[in-house]
Amino acid sequence: MRNRLQNGHVVTLADVARRAGVSASTASRALNGRGELSDQTRAAVADAARALQFQPSQLARSLRTSTTHTVGFVVPDVSSPFYAAALKGAQTTLHDAGYRTLLMDCEQSADREIEALQTLLAHRVDGLLVSTVGLGRERFEEVTGGRVPCVFFDSSIVGSGEGSVILDNYAGIDLLVDHFVEHGHRRIGLLAGSPSETSGFERRAAFEAAMARHEPHVTIAGIAGREWSLHEGTHATHELLALEEPPTALVASSVELALGAMLTCRERGVRIPDDLALAAFDDAYFAELLDPPLTAVTYRPREVGEAAASLLVEAMGDDEPGARDLRFDVRLIVRGSCGCPR
Amino acid sequence: MRNRLQNGHVVTLADVARRAGVSASTASRALNGRGELSDQTRAAVADAARALQFQPSQLARSLRTSTTHTVGFVVPDVSSPFYAAALKGAQTTLHDAGYRTLLMDCEQSADREIEALQTLLAHRVDGLLVSTVGLGRERFEEVTGGRVPCVFFDSSIVGSGEGSVILDNYAGIDLLVDHFVEHGHRRIGLLAGSPSETSGFERRAAFEAAMARHEPHVTIAGIAGREWSLHEGTHATHELLALEEPPTALVASSVELALGAMLTCRERGVRIPDDLALAAFDDAYFAELLDPPLTAVTYRPREVGEAAASLLVEAMGDDEPGARDLRFDVRLIVRGSCGCPR
DNA sequence: CTGTTAGCGCTTTCAA
DNA sequence: TTGAAAGCGCTAACAG
Numbered sequence: 001m002r003n004r005l006q007n008g009h010v011v012t013l014a015d016v017a018r019r020a021g022v023s024a025s026t027a028s029r030a031l032n033g034r035g036e037l038s039d040q041t042r043a044a045v046a047d048a049a050r051a052l053q054f055q056p057s058q059l060a061r062s063l064r065t066s067t068t069h070t071v072g073f074v075v076p077d078v079s080s081p082f083y084a085a086a087l088k089g090a091q092t093t094l095h096d097a098g099y100r101t102l103l104m105d106c107e108q109s110a111d112r113e114i115e116a117l118q119t120l121l122a123h124r125v126d127g128l129l130v131s132t133v134g135l136g137r138e139r140f141e142e143v144t145g146g147r148v149p150c151v152f153f154d155s156s157i158v159g160s161g162e163g164s165v166i167l168d169n170y171a172g173i174d175l176l177v178d179h180f181v182e183h184g185h186r187r188i189g190l191l192a193g194s195p196s197e198t199s200g201f202e203r204r205a206a207f208e209a210a211m212a213r214h215e216p217h218v219t220i221a222g223i224a225g226r227e228w229s230l231h232e233g234t235h236a237t238h239e240l241l242a243l244e245e246p247p248t249a250l251v252a253s254s255v256e257l258a259l260g261a262m263l264t265c266r267e268r269g270v271r272i273p274d275d276l277a278l279a280a281f282d283d284a285y286f287a288e289l290l291d292p293p294l295t296a297v298t299y300r301p302r303e304v305g306e307a308a309a310s311l312l313v314e315a316m317g318d319d320e321p322g323a324r325d326l327r328f329d330v331r332l333i334v335r336g337s338c339g340c341p342r
Numbered sequence: 343m344r345n346r347l348q349n350g351h352v353v354t355l356a357d358v359a360r361r362a363g364v365s366a367s368t369a370s371r372a373l374n375g376r377g378e379l380s381d382q383t384r385a386a387v388a389d390a391a392r393a394l395q396f397q398p399s400q401l402a403r404s405l406r407t408s409t410t411h412t413v414g415f416v417v418p419d420v421s422s423p424f425y426a427a428a429l430k431g432a433q434t435t436l437h438d439a440g441y442r443t444l445l446m447d448c449e450q451s452a453d454r455e456i457e458a459l460q461t462l463l464a465h466r467v468d469g470l471l472v473s474t475v476g477l478g479r480e481r482f483e484e485v486t487g488g489r490v491p492c493v494f495f496d497s498s499i500v501g502s503g504e505g506s507v508i509l510d511n512y513a514g515i516d517l518l519v520d521h522f523v524e525h526g527h528r529r530i531g532l533l534a535g536s537p538s539e540t541s542g543f544e545r546r547a548a549f550e551a552a553m554a555r556h557e558p559h560v561t562i563a564g565i566a567g568r569e570w571s572l573h574e575g576t577h578a579t580h581e582l583l584a585l586e587e588p589p590t591a592l593v594a595s596s597v598e599l600a601l602g603a604m605l606t607c608r609e610r611g612v613r614i615p616d617d618l619a620l621a622a623f624d625d626a627y628f629a630e631l632l633d634p635p636l637t638a639v640t641y642r643p644r645e646v647g648e649a650a651a652s653l654l655v656e657a658m659g660d661d662e663p664g665a666r667d668l669r670f671d672v673r674l675i676v677r678g679s680c681g682c683p684r
Numbered sequence: 685c686t687g688t689t690a691g692c693g694c695t696t697t698c699a700a
Numbered sequence: 701t702t703g704a705a706a707g708c709g710c711t712a713a714c715a716g
Contacts, residue, residue, distance in 0.1 A: 010408075010489075012693055023703045028695060036701060053487050058464045059410070060693035063401045063708050066352075079430060084421035091447060100461055103445040105433060119442055122400045145395050147352075230627065262631050284628075285572065289604050291633030354709055365687045370711060378685060402709035405692050 011052045019048040031056065062124065070100045071312060072120030074113060074130040076197070078105045080228070081255075081284060082301045083131065086153060089305025090129055097313045099126065108133055108194075108227075117143045127316045129308055131155045134196025149315035153308035155198040156325070163311045165304055165326040169199055172281050172297040172330040173206035173251065179295075179332060180249040180277060181214050183340045187221035189240045189247030191257040193228045200228070203253045203281055221247035225257060233260015241268060241276075248341040249277035255284045258294060277338035281330075293335035299328055353394045362390040373398065404466065412442045413654060414462030416455060416472040418539070420447045422570070423597075423626060424643045425473065428495060431647025432471055439655045441468065450475055450536075450569075459485045469658045471650055473497045476538025491657035495650035497540040498667070505653045507646055507668040511541055511623070514639040514672040515548035515593065518621050521637075521674060522591040523556050525682045527619060529563040531582045531589030533599040535570045542570070545595045545623055563589035567599060575602015583610060583618075590683040591619035597626045600636060619680035623672075635677035641670055 009015075017027035022041055029035040030045035048054075062068045071094055075083040091101045102125060104116035110133050120128060121144065128150040132140070137157050144150065149162075156164035180188055190207045193200035204223065211220050222243050224236035233256060240247055241264070252258035258280035265272050272278050272292055283298035307326055351357075359369035364383055371377040372387035390396075404410040413436055417425040433443045444467060446458035452475050462470060463486065470492040474482070479499050486492065491504075498506035522530055532549045535542035546565065553562050564585050566578035575598060582589055583606070594600035600622035607614050614620050614634055625640035649668055 010693090013695095014693075024693090025695075025704080026702055029702090032695085034695090038701065041701085055460065055463050055489075057405070057466060057693055059401055059405045059466055060708090061695075063399070063405055063710090064693080064695045066708070068401070078420065079423065079426035081421065084426055087420060088447060088449075100465075101445070103443070105430060107430075118397065121397050123442075124399060124401055147397075259628055259631060286601055286626075286628060286632070289601060289608075289633060290628070290631050291635075293633075352709090355711095356709075366709090367688080367711075368686055371686085374711085376711095380685065383686080399709055402692090403711075405694090406709080406711045408692070 011054050013054070013056065015052055016045060016048045016054050019052065020044040066124070068124050068126055069098055070102055070123070070125050071127040071129060071316075072116070072123075072125040073101050073103045074106060074116050074120070074128065074132075075103075076106060076108045076113075076131060076133045077228075078103065082154070082282065085301035086131075086305035086308070089302035090153075090309040091305075093306045093309035094313065097309075099313070099316075106133065110135055110139075110196075114139070114143055121147060127151075127312045129153060129312055132157060132197075134194070134198075149312060151308050151312040151315065153304055163315060163324045163326075165308045165311065165328065166198060166202075167299055167304065168327045168330050169202035169281070170206040170209070172299075172332075173203055174210050175297055175330070175332040176251045176279050176281065177207065177210040177214070179279065179334065180251070180338065181218055183277070183338070185247075185249040185277060185341050186218050187245060187247045188218065188249045188251060189221040189243075190223040190225075191233055191236050191240075191250060191252040191261060192223055192225040193253040193257065195226060200253065207251060221245060225253070228254050228256055230256045230260040230263070233257035234264045235260075237261040237264035238268075241265075241270065247276070249338065250279075252278065252280040253282075255280050255282045255287070255294070255296070258282075258296075259290075262290070262294075273337055273339035277341070279338050283333065287333075288335060290337075292337045295335045295338045296333055297330050298333050299330040304328055353396045355396070355398065357394055358387060358390045358396050361394065362386040408466070410466050410468055411440055412444055412465070412467050413469040413471060413658075414458070414465075414467040415443050415445045416448060416458050416462070416470070416474075417445075418448055418450045418455075418473060418475045419570075420445065424496070424624065427643035428473075428647035428650070431644035431649075432495075432651040433647075435648045435651035436655065439651075441655070441658075448475065452477055452481075452538075456481070456485055463489060469493075469654045471495060471654055474499060474539070476536070476540075491654060493650050493654040493657065495646055505650075505657065505666045505668075507650045507653065507670065508540060508544075509641055509646065510669045510672050511544035512548040512551070514623050514641075514674075515545055516552050517639055517672070517674040518593045518623065519549065519552040519556070521621065521676065522593070522619060522680065523560055525619070525680065527589075527591040527683050528560050529587060529589045530560065530591045530593060531563040531585075532565040532567075533575055533578050533582075533592060533594040533603060534565055534567040535595040535599065537568060542595065549593060563587060567595070570596050570598055572598045572602040572605070575599035576606045577602075579603040579606035580610075583607075583612065589618070591680065592621075594620065594622040595624075597622050597624040597629070597636070597638070600624075600638075601632075604632070604636075614679055615681035619683070621680050625675065629675075630677060632679075634679045636679045637677045638675055639672050640675050641672040646670055 017024045106112040131154045152164035224239045279295040281297045283296040287294040359366045448454040473496045494506040566581045621637040623639045625638040629636040
């Protein structure tokens, strides 16, 4: 137990007040610059605070004011480049608006997401920024009870009455599919991500819709995968390659999935793009340096975080704002991983 | 302002007590399972709490008990794979020990690191896990005043009396240098990271020491770089390649730096490994898929986080533990990015 | 087994 | 311009 100074006593506002020869309320006012005070006392309090290395307790302050200036940020996996970048964007915006960020990684588990939400609520965060792994509306409302403003990012819960900011999954998949079709591919496969997450669900739906538009010239060779990991990518690719009529082109719902596909192709002696064209939704800073360089749909993950944070800051303000939904544009970067079918 | 239920009132322990027909203290005991209570009241309280969707305020609880069960985690950059993984490891260990994690990304800035530390202290965290960007001992102690237990990871502050866990930077660099020397390289260069961070400093020192051991047959062609970024890697590589006697092999202090080198080589038409051998301290899950696959020193970043967290949990316990320093083993994975000089 | 009382450290009326 | 007093929501003696 070291949470105290050598005299065995945490420095409190009362200590500062005593040393400055004023009352606690005066000390409080001086430190927060509220009310009219003589310059003299103001200085005395400041000196005392400095001398004692006073750190006001946010705990007590928050308890009193019932506002913590803290927001909770819940993601399925911080080590994913997308969430890491979104976090930084959100953090910056929130910091500038005077909020701190409490991060929770729920490791892709709905139960841990609920746990995280509860912890955050217990800490009385002023707002929530969440990329849900797929909690339904009832479950979500059961936990939060609408107690705090919440903005979803890279996910949304329909009818929750909250704002959200997501990528334009439909446009991105269209870009990928159309590119393949234009280059003569007729059998295209999809490496799908988690179906319970908005982006996993939408990308798959978008793929099916895009392919339907090109029927009957082009057909879905197969769809495999239910998670976002590299591992899942390897398995799903094996599965699609083993098909009687395997795809000549593969759309991966994420970079990790694409990387898995590359690994599997290497293992099976399938050459990219000669034997199989590959492209991914999601860019990465190393995509260009891969062998072969990966064609990808790209966007600014940091801005997604910033936008979500702005929405939340607005929602946390006193004026009740209409929940808004933002959809971010994406674009295609063609690199060496896709070509025409043989 | 929505931080209240529809009746305009946050549910408090008193509400639960009232509904259950007991006193607040009894309700508290029932909810926390402390003291001897009749099963009847226990059940009544539980029912009331559930019915009201009661979420105890951690704020009030912490204020009263002066323990928050929360630890602060400060890193220079969450989007770095190393820190992201370390965070997950630490978070898991801490979660199992009953602690929550408050993350702060200081974006490589010493000022923001201090700010983060202050915020964390104001929130009365029970402990600190920090990878410092290079605060000196005085500065650090000025801020924390030894108020809470602290464990440094991937960094350390000499003489701070705190525990630390870092990678064996010396062994890692030795592995890299020796590998190059064995393959006949005589002029080796270094892409250095931030000199104010322990790992940046040590990797450079290790490089100089390792090279000294091979003198006079082998010489340092040059050392460039003062940051960890990919960008810095491109510039530093340009610099070394422009030397009158450029290196035939390059040791990169991090993957990002190595990636920068690859970009620059591609731009200048320098072939890897034919014209220049390249290897990095730090592995990445995509290293094998790069063109060419990157030779790297690898380790388990997650375990670094776990170890640091364990140390901290121990330090936060009542028994004053001796500050310990752990150094993690690393090993070399040889891939295609290095060969013999022409 | 349970209620009463006090108080964690701060802010905020209300008086002076 | 400043102080006294109350209270945020909870827990921990101390009684009963």
